[in-house]
Amino acid sequence: MINRYGIAPLAIALVVFTIFIVTLIPSPHKTCLDNNIAILNSLDREIYSDDQITNMGKSIGEGCKVDKNYQFTT
Numbered sequence: 001m002i003n004r005y006g007i008a009p010l011a012i013a014l015v016v017f018t019i020f021i022v023t024l025i026p027s028p029h030k031t032c033l034d035n036n037i038a039i040l041n042s043l044d045r046e047i048y049s050d051d052q053i054t055n056m057g058k059s060i061g062e063g064c065k066v067d068k069n070y071q072f073t074t
Helices: 007-024 028-041 050-066
Strands: none
Touching: 007 028
16 A cells, blocks of 8 residues: 555544544543633622732642642632
8 A cells, every 4th residue: 555655644544543543532631621610700709809810720720730630619
């Protein structure tokens, strides 16, 4: 097959397969971020100022980077 068509079809098939596998397996880091961002979005804006929410958002990234099971609490 390589002699007949070259290496391009094989490379395209490998890229498609890699993208399929990467999208099929969920990332624990992204799951951690998504869960914590949902909590952040549900915060009451009357209780927390924009600066406090910004600081909490920054801590989410650091917390999920260190521990994939990091659960944001208010």
